[in-house]
Amino acid sequence: MSRSLRRGALAATALVISIASLTACGAGNDAQTLGVKPDNAAVSVGTIKVQNAVVITQPEAGAKGPAAVSATIFNDGSKDETLExxxxxxxxxxxxxxxxxxxxxxxxxxxxxxxxxxxxxxxAEIENGHEAAKNGDTQEVVFRLSETGDVKLQALVVRATSYYKDFGPTAAPSQPAGTPTASPTGSPTGSPAATPTGTATAPAAGSEASATPSGPASASHADH
Structure with a gap:
């Protein structure tokens, strides 16, 4: 085989492999059912299959709040099972x-x-999830089922962004730094009770004279 034909054969083979890989990624792990990026953790035990298992933390790195477990559990058996x-x-x-x-x-x-x-x-909400898992790590997760028992796997820990934003935990409430947690809800409706409500009645100039007895009694003193 000539060198040019050999190169053409290799290129065609590479193209076939690339198309096959893309097709497998698109259909693998029930990707369309979940709408989540495929090829996450998966395991089978008996008639139970767990696919697309991930631990999803808050969308903001380092944010406090709950995390969540997301997965799809398939039951190929003839009996219902309870996720205990x-x-x-x-x-x-x-x-x-x-x-x-x-x-x-x-x-x-x-x-x-x-x-x-x-x-x-x-x-499946993980309380205090920021303390349990670190983004980028893997975390052992155990699914306990009523008939099959424990199904274990190592799940990737990711943030609730991109593929996972609609499957993650409720976002933690945020509060601007320095903002008071409470403020007065009303204003004073009255005035201080000690405030004078009338005009002071001070003695007028010459009021002492008005206090001096007048009339007949004054005249009797003059006779003496």
Whole structure:
């Protein structure tokens, strides 16, 4: 084979591999179902598969507030399973589970799936999440199911930006530095009680004379 033909064959092979890789990335790990960047942590135990698992922190680096676990759990079995808990071993935090609607347990239906994270889906909020995970690290996450038991994996810790902004925790409230936390809500409605309300009545000049007895009594003194 000539050198030019060999180069053409190699270029064609590289193009085929590139297209195949892009196709795999677009369809892998149920990317369209979640709408989240594919190729995150995934694991299978028995009839349970956990895909696209990530720990999502506040959008601002170093911001305090809750974090969240996002994942899709598939149940290929013939029996519903309950997601009893999500734990982060080694971190002293609590993960609060909540179903998509109402209250009660998060159910992974037989032959179906449940999405955790995102609007209208079940949620898993990590209290004090900024203390439990560091952006860019991996964090062990345990999904505890009623029938399968513990399903463990190492999840990437990311901020709630880009692909993950719609699946992350509620943003922590912010307050400008130096802003007082409370201010008076009203103004005085009256005047001080000690303020004089009338005009002082001081004795007028010559008032002493008016106090001198007048009339017949004065005349009797003059006779003496």
């Amino acid at each position: 808990a999500i734990e982060l071993p080694g971190a002293k935090v609590t993960v609060k589970l909540k179903p998509a609607t109402g209250s009660g347990p998060v159910t992974v239906p037989a032959g179906g799936s449940v999405v955790i994270g995102g609007k209208g889906n079940a949620s």
